[in-house]
Amino acid sequence: MIAEQLINYMIPPLKPSDDIARAKQWMDEFRVKELPVVKDNKLLGFISEDLLYDSEIMRPEVGAYPLIGESCIISATSHYYDILKVQNEHQMEMVAVVSKEEFKGVVLISDLLKEFSKTAIVNSQGAIVTLQTSLNDYSLSEISRVVEMNGSTVLGANVRPDTDDPSLIEIVLRINHQDVNQIATGLTNSGYKVTSSFNTEDNSFDEKDRYGMLMKFLDP
Numbered sequence: 345m346i347a348e349q350l351i352n353y354m355i356p357p358l359k360p361s362d363d364i365a366r367a368k369q370w371m372d373e374f375r376v377k378e379l380p381v382v383k384d385n386k387l388l389g390f391i392s393e394d395l396l397y398d399s400e401i402m403r404p405e406v407g408a409y410p411l412i413g414e415s416c417i418i419s420a421t422s423h424y425y426d427i428l429k430v431q432n433e434h435q436m437e438m439v440a441v442v443s444k445e446e447f448k449g450v451v452l453i454s455d456l457l458k459e460f461s462k463t464a465i466v467n468s469q470g471a472i473v474t475l476q477t478s479l480n481d482y483s484l485s486e487i488s489r490v491v492e493m494n495g496s497t498v499l500g501a502n503v504r505p506d507t508d509d510p511s512l513i514e515i516v517l518r519i520n521h522q523d524v525n526q527i528a529t530g531l532t533n534s535g536y537k538v539t540s541s542f543n544t545e546d547n548s549f550d551e552k553d554r555y556g557m558l559m560k561f562l563d564p
Contacts, residue, residue, distance in 0.1 A: 347427055347441045348420040350456060351449035355438070357382035358391065360407025367406055368396055376452070378413070378438055381406055385446045389414040390436065417442050418451070424459065427451055463500075470499065471524045475515040476506060476537040482513060490530040496521040514539070 357380045358367055370379060377393040389411025395401060396409075403409050416434040418427050420443040430439050431453050438450040475487070488498050500518040507514075515536070519527065528538045 345424050345459060346420070347418050347422045347424065347439075347451055348443070348448060350424060350427070350451045350459065351441055352452050352455055353449055355379070355450050355452065357447065358406050359383065360388065360405065362406045363404060364396060364406065367391055371396075376437060378436055380438075380440055380447065380450055381411055382447045383407075387414070387417060387440045387442065387447045390416065390438075390440075412436075413440075416440060419443070420448055424451075424456055427456055428453075469522060470496075470518060470520040471522050472542040473517045473519060473524055473528065473531075473538060474540045475517065475531060476512050476539050477515070477535065478511065479513050481535055482515065486534060487515070487517065487531065487536070490534055491517070491519060491527055494521075494526045494530060496524075496527060 355374055355376065356370060358370070360381060360383055367379060371377065371393055378390045380390055381388045388407070390413040391406050391409055391411055395412070401409060413434055413436050416430060416436050416438075417440045418430050420441050427439050431437075437454070438452050440450050441448045482503065484498075484501060487501070491498050497520045498517055499520050502516045503513050504516075505514070506512040521527075524541050528541065531538055
């Protein structure tokens with residue numbers, strides 16, 4: 345899925361000349377804490393709820409505020425993983441979508457999480473298993489072989505530097521079965537250190553859970 349397919353057309357852009365009352369009204373109406381500010385189809389930035397209620401600023405029009413997130417943008421043809429990367433860099437709840445430098449709309453992170461929750465990584469019963477090894481010893485084909493020998497399948501995998509030891513990497517696996525004892529033993533025998541496992545029999549994820557799981561797979 346790409347960015348333009350995730351645009352939420354219910355979220356309207358503000359003009360620099362719009363008054364603050366309109367900005368506050370729309371934020372309340374659409375339950376967002378930011379809104380894009382656009383002029384001549386160009387994104388100027390975002391105005392946030394924090395700015396609007398900052399008693400030390402208080403301007404009559406949106407365009408008079410020090411806008412934020414001017415670079416919180418993504419190409420219309422970008423994969424939704426890239427949307428999360430941009431969002432994580434800017435820590436905003438929406439990302440602007442542009443095509444040939446023209447503003448097309450915004451993607452709400454909450455909408456993206458709903459789409460992610462439909463994927464096998466989240467929506468299948470199974471477990472999350474984290475492994476530790478050196479980069480030179482990492483082999484996804486070997487990991488998959490061990491998992492499949494035990495009648496299971498790897499639904500998703502991510503590799504990132506280990507936070508405690510930069511000489512090692514952490515591998516996060518989503519496996520379609522909940523009983524991972526034999527898999528853990530097989531991976532240990534293959535030289536991988538199994539650091540944790542999370543049973544996910546209850547698939548009633550809320551938005552925070554979905555975001556946490558997504559970032560577990562995507563966070564570099």
